[in-house]
Amino acid sequence: MTLTDLQEVARDPDVPAAIEGRSTLALVWSRLRSDRVAMASAFVILAIIAVAVAAPLIAHAAGWGPTDQDRVAGVTPQGLPVGPSARHWLGTDNLGRDILVRTVYGARISLIVGVAATAIATFFGMVAGLVSGYYGGAVDTLLARFMDVVLSFPFLLFAIALVSIVGPSLKISVIVIAFFSWAGIGRVIRGQTLSLREKEFVEAARSLGASDLRIMVVDVLPNLVAPLLVLGTLLVPTAIVFEATLSFLGLGVVPPTASWGNMISDALPFYSVAWWFVAVPGAALLTITLAFNLLGDGVRDALDPGAERVFASRRRRRAHQDTT
Amino acid sequence: MTRFLLRRVLFGVLVLWLISVATFVLFFVAPHDPARAIAGRLATPETVALVRHRLGLDEPVLVQYWHFLTGLVHGDLGYSFYSSASVDSLLVSRLPVTISLTLGAAVIWVVSGVLIGVLSASRPRSPVDRSATVFVLTGLSMPTFLLGLLLIYFFFFRAHLNGFDWFPAGGYVPFTQSPYGWFQHLLLPWITLALVSAAVYSRLTRGSLLETLGEDYIRTARSKGLSERRVLFRHGLRSALTPVVTQFGIDVGTLLGGAIVTETVFGLPGLGQLAVQSVTNQDLPVIIGIVLMAAAFIVLANIVVDLAYAVLDPRVRLA
Numbered sequence: 098m099t100l101t102d103l104q105e106v107a108r109d110p111d112v113p114a115a116i117e118g119r120s121t122l123a124l125v126w127s128r129l130r131s132d133r134v135a136m137a138s139a140f141v142i143l144a145i146i147a148v149a150v151a152a153p154l155i156a157h158a159a160g161w162g163p164t165d166q167d168r169v170a171g172v173t174p175q176g177l178p179v180g181p182s183a184r185h186w187l188g189t190d191n192l193g194r195d196i197l198v199r200t201v202y203g204a205r206i207s208l209i210v211g212v213a214a215t216a217i218a219t220f221f222g223m224v225a226g227l228v229s230g231y232y233g234g235a236v237d238t239l240l241a242r243f244m245d246v247v248l249s250f251p252f253l254l255f256a257i258a259l260v261s262i263v264g265p266s267l268k269i270s271v272i273v274i275a276f277f278s279w280a281g282i283g284r285v286i287r288g289q290t291l292s293l294r295e296k297e298f299v300e301a302a303r304s305l306g307a308s309d310l311r312i313m314v315v316d317v318l319p320n321l322v323a324p325l326l327v328l329g330t331l332l333v334p335t336a337i338v339f340e341a342t343l344s345f346l347g348l349g350v351v352p353p354t355a356s357w358g359n360m361i362s363d364a365l366p367f368y369s370v371a372w373w374f375v376a377v378p379g380a381a382l383l384t385i386t387l388a389f390n391l392l393g394d395g396v397r398d399a400l401d402p403g404a405e406r407v408f409a410s411r412r413r414r415r416a417h418q419d420t421t
Numbered sequence: 422m423t424r425f426l427l428r429r430v431l432f433g434v435l436v437l438w439l440i441s442v443a444t445f446v447l448f449f450v451a452p453h454d455p456a457r458a459i460a461g462r463l464a465t466p467e468t469v470a471l472v473r474h475r476l477g478l479d480e481p482v483l484v485q486y487w488h489f490l491t492g493l494v495h496g497d498l499g500y501s502f503y504s505s506a507s508v509d510s511l512l513v514s515r516l517p518v519t520i521s522l523t524l525g526a527a528v529i530w531v532v533s534g535v536l537i538g539v540l541s542a543s544r545p546r547s548p549v550d551r552s553a554t555v556f557v558l559t560g561l562s563m564p565t566f567l568l569g570l571l572l573i574y575f576f577f578f579r580a581h582l583n584g585f586d587w588f589p590a591g592g593y594v595p596f597t598q599s600p601y602g603w604f605q606h607l608l609l610p611w612i613t614l615a616l617v618s619a620a621v622y623s624r625l626t627r628g629s630l631l632e633t634l635g636e637d638y639i640r641t642a643r644s645k646g647l648s649e650r651r652v653l654f655r656h657g658l659r660s661a662l663t664p665v666v667t668q669f670g671i672d673v674g675t676l677l678g679g680a681i682v683t684e685t686v687f688g689l690p691g692l693g694q695l696a697v698q699s700v701t702n703q704d705l706p707v708i709i710g711i712v713l714m715a716a717a718f719i720v721l722a723n724i725v726v727d728l729a730y731a732v733l734d735p736r737v738r739l740a
Contacts, residue, residue, distance in 0.1 A: 246436050251678040251715035254696050255444075258708050261700040262447060338564045342682060345566050346697065361567065368570065369578040379567050386562035394558065 128399040135395025141388040145381075149204040156202070159186060161195035163202040164353045168193065178371040188373040190363060196377050199355035203378060206267065206356040207385060210340040211333045214271045218278035218336075219329045223321070225279065226286025227313050231294050241287060247280040253342070260348040270349045274339045282328050286321055293317050323400040330393035334386035341382055357382045429727065433720035440716045441493070444709050445486055459502055476502060489709070498713075499706040503699070508710040511695060518593050518691035522683065523676040525607055526614035531669060534619040535662075538626025543653055545631060553623060560620025569613040569686035576609060591688030610687045614680055618672060625668055630661040659733060666729050674722025678715020 129135055148155065156162050171193020173179060181188045187197040229240035256273045263269055293299065294317065302316045343349030344358025352359055357378040364374035456473035464472075473479045477488065492499055498508035537557075541550035577590045588609055594602035633639065634657050642656045643649075679693030688694075692711055699707040 242432075246439055250440065251675060251712060251719065253681050254678060254693075254712055254715055257681070257697065257700050258444070258712065259447060261703070334562060338562075341564055342566060345564075346681070346685065361570070365570075368574065372574070375567075375570055375574070379570070382564060382567065383562060386564070387558060390558050390562050 125396075125399045129395055132395045132399065135392050135399070138388040138391040138395065141384065142392065145204055145385055145388070146208060148201055149208050152198075152201045152205060156198045159195055159198050161185070161198050163198050163355050164194065165198075166193040167195070178367055178374050180371070181373060187377050188371065190360070190374055191367050191371075196360075196373060199360060200357070200377050200381050203355045203357045203360060204381065204385070206344075206350050206354070207337045207340060207382070210267065210271055210274065211337040211385075211389075214274035214278065214336040214340075215329055215332045217271070217275035218332060219282055219325060221275070222279040222282025222328075223286055223318075223325060225283040226288075227290055227317065227321070229283070230287040230290025231309070231313055231317065233291075233294075237287075240283075244280040244283050244287075247277065248284070250277065252277040256343065257346060257348050260343065265343070265348045265351055267350055267354075270340050270343055273343070274336045278332055278336065282325075282332070285324055285328060289321055289324060290317060293320055327393060327397045327400060330389060330396050334389040334393075337382070337386055337389070425727075426724070429724045433717075433724065436720055437713060437716055441490075441709065441713055442486075444712050445482075445489070493713075498710040501699075501704050501707050503702045503704045503707070508706050511707060512692070512710055512714055515690060515692045515695045517595065518689055519677060519679055519684070519693065521596065521603065521607060522610055522614065522680055522689060522691060523673060526611040526618070526676070526680075527669070527673055529611055530615035530618040530622055531665075533615070534622025535626045535658075535665065537619070537623035539630060539653065539658065541623065542627045542630035542634065543649075550627075553627070557620040557624045560617050561624075563617060565613060565617060565682045566686050568616060569610070569683060572609045572613055573686070591686075593689050593691075606689075610680075610683050610689060613686070614676070614683050621668065622665060625665050626658075626661065629664050630657055633657050633661040663730060663733060666733060667726050670722040670726035670729070671719065674719040675715070677718040677722075679711065 152163075161167065167185070167189060170184060171179065171189045172191065176191070178191050179185060179189045179193075185195050185197070187195075187200070190196060190199070225240055225244065229237045229244075256277065259273060260269055299312055299316055302312050307315070340349055340356065341358035341361070344356040345362045347359070347362060349358055350356035352363075360378040361375055361382075364371070364378075368375040456469050456476060456478050459476075460469045460472045470479070477485060480488075489499065496509070498512070500507050501511060504511075537553050541547075541553040544550055573590055576588050580587050587605075589606055592606055594606050596603040630653075634653075639652060639656055642652045647656075677692075679691060679696050681693035681696060683689070684691045684693035685697060692715070695707065696711045698704075699711065
């Protein structure tokens with residue numbers, strides 16, 4: 098008889114099948130799934146992504162392209178934007194363009210900038226933090242100081258100065274946002290790496306003759322996935338707001354391409370009489386940043402081993418509710 | 422202590438020097454000729470050359486940088502390309518606006534943020550805590566310019582339509598001219614600037630206080646029979662405030678360099694607005710002046726923060 102058979106025989110019918118070994122990822126996923134707010138946020142984010150992907154279809158259904166001007170009934174005789182109607186579901190802007198269609202296209206910009214800038218910043222922050230924390234010494238001093246310098250830059254100021262010189266564009270927005278975001282991530286990762294490199298498993302790998310690169314990638318990096326995931330999720334809304342702010346100041350996405358920031362900026366002279374002009378892109382912006390922040394919060398809780406009590410009590414409460 | 426200060430100040434100077442170089446380089450690699458812009462579109466090549474000479478732009482870059490650096494050491498940041506006013510005088514004239522805006526907002530966000538944080542940490546997972554979380558996440562997600570526009574919409578446009586003349590839509594009145602006008606013009610910008618930060622601070626305070634309240638010395642304080650309020654404020658909050666102080670230093674330092682968005686939305690003639698204008702005008706000396714001053718505030722704030730640690734937390738030794 099093998100051990101498994103023995104366990105099979107000895108099993109108490111009241112005790113659940115077996116204590117399954119679950120991977121960290123499975124554990125995190127199951128916790129995240131029990132977090133209703135996080136799941137709702139994830140759903141909202143997916144919906145916005147779907148809308149952004151389907152933007153041409155929505156434009157087709159609405160009957161207007163993102164830069165089409167309705168020359169017949171796009172503006173009032175006084176030249177003011179027209180409110181929501183059957184012709185323009187969410188109204189028009191001061192040039193007679195459809196707000197709904199432009200907002201939907203604006204989602205593309207926000208998502209592209211948010212995700213691209215985050216990916217670049219997370220990658221460089223990870224590499225810099227890993228190298229700085231792992232090697233220590235002069236490399237660390239140099240890199241850590243460099244991060245300090247980047248973090249002491251008055252970044253919005255420098256960003257607008259830079260953009261005004263090179264000329265605004267989507268690419269520049271992404272680069273600027275990534276450049277001012279990586280150092281924050283790098284600093285956290287550096288701190289984590291500093292403590293990880295003293296751990297026994299790193300010593301073990303080193304005594305087995307593993308190269309520095311291998312230790313960093315195979316042994317240290319997997320332990321950094323949790324903070325990277327949280328930092329990354331929370332960086333996306335920051336990047337989106339940053340892009341909107343640049344575009345609002347006229348230094349981001351170049352008109353006539355619609356971005357939520359430049360739509361709101363266009364609305365400035367008109368929104369006292371045309372609330373939809375600010376309300377629609379503004380609500381879209383707030384929704385997406387709120388959803389990412391809520392999701393990031395949920396991911397943080399799900400990854401935090403100390404939070405297990407919360408999840409356990411939540412499960413118990415839910416089980417209790419289900420039975421009563 | 423003295424050695425610590427000396428080292429930090431030296432590093433600060435190094436940072437400022439690097440930033441001055443970066444800004445300078447940025448404008449020289451730029452495919453842009455300020456002399457041409459200033460001389461105007463119809464200027465003859467001779468006029469442009471004359472303007473370039475007058476601005477000193479015809480000298481080699483290194484010579485120009487040297488002039489700039491020697492001026493800087495003497496506290497002279499040069500003259501605006503655009504208005505010929507001295508950069509020093511421009512900065513000095515804008516600074517009171519930005520200081521008024523920043524400090525007023527800072528008072529609001531620290532008081533409200535820390536208070537909300539303490540409330541939610543003292544009763545974790547209570548309804549108070551949960552509504553605080555909603556506030557925090559909304560605040561974190563709210564772009565500053567959007568909040569500013571919303572406030573103007575409701576407290577200016579709407580209020581005016583209904584006959585309430587509470588707030589102006591923008592502008593600035595110096596405190597020395599009319600304290601009430603100063604307050605009236607700044608209240609909405611203060612709220613705009615403070616709300617987002619209040620969210621950050623209440624979260625920081627909550628997290629840090631919860632951690633502190635789990636420490637042994639808090640249990641000791643409680644078992645001594647101290648009142649809960651005393652435990653919370655005297656024993657808990659004091660050491661829990663360390664991360665809040667860090668953040669506060671950095672935020673105030675950053676904002677003193679110009680609250681660009683808030684100043685733009687409310688038309689406040691502060692450093693941020695000056696920055697946007699100078700960027701539009703390609704006014705290099707003014708831009709460098711603002712960037713350097715902003716960076717100096719940040720560097721200074723970081724040093725003050727480290728000193729404040731030692732005062733707040735007796736365990737910290739500066740070395």
